[in-house]
Amino acid sequence: MKFDVIVVGAGTAGCLAAKTAAEAGLKVGIIERKTQEDIGDKICGDALGEHHVKSVKLPDPPVDVIDAKIEGIKIYSPDLETIFTVRHEDFSGYLLDRKRFGQWLLRMALDAGANLFDATLCLEPIISNGAAIGVTAKNLRTGRVERFIAKVVVDASGFSAVIRRKLPRDMNVENEVSNDDVEACYREIRQLKNGVESKYCEIYLNQDVTPGGYAWLFYKGRSRVNAGLGVCMRKGFPNPRSQFYRHVINKPIFEGSTILSAGAWYDPTRRPLDNMVGNGVIITGDAACLVNPIHG
Ligand SMILES: Cc1cc2nc3c(=O)[nH]c(=O)nc-3n(C[C@H](O)[C@H](O)[C@H](O)COP(=O)(O)OP(=O)(O)OC[C@H]3O[C@@H](n4cnc5c(N)ncnc54)[C@H](O)[C@@H]3O)c2cc1C
Structure with missing residues (x-):
């Protein structure tokens, strides 16, 4: 199968990458190991600052995606005697229904025209002449291994970083995170x-x-x-x-x-990868260590 962009992982980073590329008119495939109905289910604190939603120009999350609204943060010292209260518009936000949030992002990517291959485990990048030209992936329903050819592969597979870990050394991307x-x-x-x-x-x-x-x-x-x-x-x-x-x-x-x-x-929780791109590949989200280095 041939695409302009193959996105590996339908988490937050993958859905936003797929939505962005599909809205630009590109033919996008998303490969996700979970079944479609499980997408969004994630071990998480479920807290999201409102300013993040605005900075990536998303609409306000629908009511059923929000469990509660947050007005700030209280930070407790080890002896619990000092409480530092932060109340500022940058710290207001939501406690999410994490699964519904993920489904909402996925719906936007699919509505923009991206194609989802769920229950499909990405195995490794296909490298030719020093560039990523696609990935191999196993259909978990049939057991068949398929090749997905693309001009650009986006590694949005989270901490697993299934593509990043297998890129050739001379691409100068850190394969492993300490x-x-x-x-x-x-x-x-x-x-x-x-x-x-x-x-x-x-x-x-x-x-x-x-x-x-x-x-x-x-x-x-x-x-x-x-x-x-x-x-x-x-x-x-x-x-x-x-x-x-x-x-x-x-x-x-x-x-x-x-x-x-x-x-x-x-x-x-570290600085972002020094290099998040190589020929034919972009790394994003947790795979690129793009979480906030202070608090995750
Ligand atoms: C315990 C915990 C609490 C957190 N709390 C917060 C919080 O409160 N607020 C906040 O903003 N952030 C929080 N974070 C961080 C946040 O969850 C991550 O930064 C964010 O989910 C990363 O998104 P992602 O799309 O990069 O990765 P993920 O959300 O991990 O998505 C990766 C996707 O790739 C898929 N995948 C992986 N390997 C393969 C493969 N081989 N083939 C196909 N698909 C694959 C996975 O199934 C998954 O769907 C927390 C993280 C943890 C662990």
Whole structure:
């Protein structure tokens, strides 16, 4: 199959890249390992600053995509005695229904004309004369491996970075990201027994509990909270799930709460890749370490 652009990954970066390219009149294919209905399901804090939506010129998210509105952030010192409250238009935003947010972005990419190949696992880039000219991918329904030829391959496969990791050395793209620059995260969405709400995201700094990272409590409305923590994956780093159960879930607000969703994932918190392009390839999103280097 031949395309102008093949986008690997239908996460936030992939859907926006596909939408942008399709709106420019290019023939776009998106390869995503998840099934279409699972796209958007992601281990995340679910918080999104309103200014990000505006800066990429998206319309306001539909009402059913927003779980709650945020007015700012409260940052707690390790002894919890000092609370730094940030209230500014740059820190107002949303707590998202993450899956619906992903489906909303996907719908915009498809409406712009992009073609989705879901349940399709991208295997590697096809390299010819030092340039990426496409990818190979396995259809997870049939088991068939297919070649997708494109003028440009966009690696938007998130932390997996399936293309970036396999680019030839002489493209001068960092294939690997050091563990010292990665946060290992664990998060749960909990239904609280006693209704607790806040318009502020809460960040807890404590280098003993979360070396190189922090813990968070983000209130999602209807007495639900997105809670988690991240630790830097330096040698000997603590297990984030154990730290979560030892230091976060013992807070009184969690008494009698139930788990709605739980999981772990990685976040590359460093400067962006020094080089995000090569012949025939663009790297974006987490694959290019484009998360905010301070907070992920
Ligand atoms: C625990 C945690 C909490 C976070 N909290 C927040 C927050 O509150 N606010 C915020 O803004 N950011 C947060 N982030 C960061 C944010 O989630 C990521 O920066 C963002 O989702 C990256 O988007 P992406 O499109 O680059 O990657 P992803 O969203 O990871 O999308 C990558 C896509 O590629 C697909 N894929 C991967 N490999 C393949 C393959 N081989 N073949 C086909 N498809 C493939 C995946 O299935 C996925 O759909 C958090 C991250 C973590 C881990």
